[in-house]
Amino acid sequence: MATKILIADDHSMFADGIESILNRQDGIEVVGKCYDGISIMPFLKENEVDIILLDVNLPEKNGIEVCKEVIASFPDMNILAISMFNQESYVSEILKFGAKGYILKNTGQEELMQAIQTIEGGKTFFSKDVTQTIMRGLMNDRKSSSKSEGFIPKITRREKEVLKLIVQEFTTQEIGEKLFISLKTVESHRSSLLAKVNARNTAGLVRIALEKKLID
Amino acid sequence: MATKILIADDHSMFADGIESILNRQDGIEVVGKCYDGISIMPFLKENEVDIILLDVNLPEKNGIEVCKEVIASFPDMNILAISMFNQESYVSEILKFGAKGYILKNTGQEELMQAIQTIEGGKTFFSKDVTQTIMRGLMNDRKSSSKSEGFIPKITRREKEVLKLIVQEFTTQEIGEKLFISLKTVESHRSSLLAKVNARNTAGLVRIALEKKLID
DNA sequence: AAGAACATAGGGGAAAACCCTCATTTTTTA
DNA sequence: TAAAAAATGAGGGTTTTCCCCTATGTTCTT
Secondary structure, three states, X not given: OOEEEEEEOOOHHHHHHHHHHHHOOOOEEEEEEEOOOOOHHHHHHHOOOOEEEEEOOOOOOOHHHHHHHHHHHXXXXXXXXXXXXXXXXXXXXXXXXXXXXXXXXXXXXXXXXXXHHHHHOOOOEEOHHHHHHHHHHHHHHHHOOOOOOOOOOOOOHXXXXXXXXXHOOOOHHHHHHHHOOOHHHHHHHHHHHHHHXXXXXXXXXXXXXXXXXXXX | OOEEEEEEOOOHHHHHHHHHHHHOOOOEEEEEEEOOOOOHHHHHHXXXXXXXXXXXXXXXXXXXXXXXXXXXXXXXXEEEEXXXXXXXXXHHHHHHOOOOEEEEOOOOHHHHHHHHHHHHOOOOEEOXXXXXXXXXXXXXXXXXXXXXXXXXXXXXXXXXXXXXXXXXXXXXXXXXXXXXOOHHHHHHHHHHHHHHHOOOOHHHHHHHHHHOOOOO
């Protein structure tokens, strides 16, 4: 029986291309395509799927959230993450939530086929580049655990509120007024934020907040 | 005789996918694939090509430069720009250099086929979304208004350099040292940047820079 | 060749951000 | 329930950003 594959990617040209490649292969059947994050769960409830090729950067609801959600309902689902970016935070995040593999969009079709077969056999698969990234991540975990790029300590509820307002261009004064707290308190929160994300100033804080999606 | 197509995209999975789609069509033949900007010219010198599907964001040498170069040597070459981003600057730039069309990676295969046929017939083709972007650009040119949400006036070369360093957390002082210009000059650039993106402070400037991808 | 746009840069001042230390109360968690 | 973490905020200082103003040489563009 053919392996049933669901492709989830917002770039339909990409999704169609992959579909076209896969449909030429024996033993593989593309049973569906999703162009955003929110339509995946409904599809899975109606259709049988063996493997999901999941783009990490989806609109509406990103791949990491989708992965978490899918695994919660279908713990044995085989998810192969596909991404443009070989970024440690993405890789480790989605693997943590149960993805079985991670490949980059610049990997060739032979490797794609290999990944699918490996995943279906219950094993994990990573592009060579990705493997190196993961190794580097592990090294950093062991060594310094905080200096390593990309690690962000927990941001508290209040800090997040302040951060959100900073990104929206409000001044410390204005933030205090909005949250009914003193300017000095807001300054405290700003300080901890700078320290936690390891930024030198507001510019870095905002950049990191957006890069790491620290605010909803 | 079949239309000869060259696909230029650094994501081989994408390029392979497109190839697979196109090869199923009658009258179309994919004669080559390039995974970076620098290998396109050599290929064109050795092979006959009717249409280039050119990714705007290529490594080594980006699509806009490639377009300029190709048109310089092959003025009648049909270039169809393909991009993830519906950004006015990209669109207008590459069209200025002789591309005959611009489509987004989220357009379906019917539209892709339509684009190819239109381009080959000597006409121009744009995705609907792109058309709107262009229109908006023209409107802005005419009215030169700035109130309209999301419109960002052109950032100059120097401003972009400064902006990049701001986002990297350097202070005005440090930026001056790096660029060998006075602190006051950097302040001037910061001022124009704030005015151009319509931000109140650095936080907003950085956010908009990242949102609108003002820096490469 | 003229005008527009760009890059340069100064003075001076107000506002905002940043830094350090310290302390109190509230909330959470082990 | 005691300890830890989070939220609050004050004093007092330095640095950086932001905002006026003006001005000059250079480099596109028309």
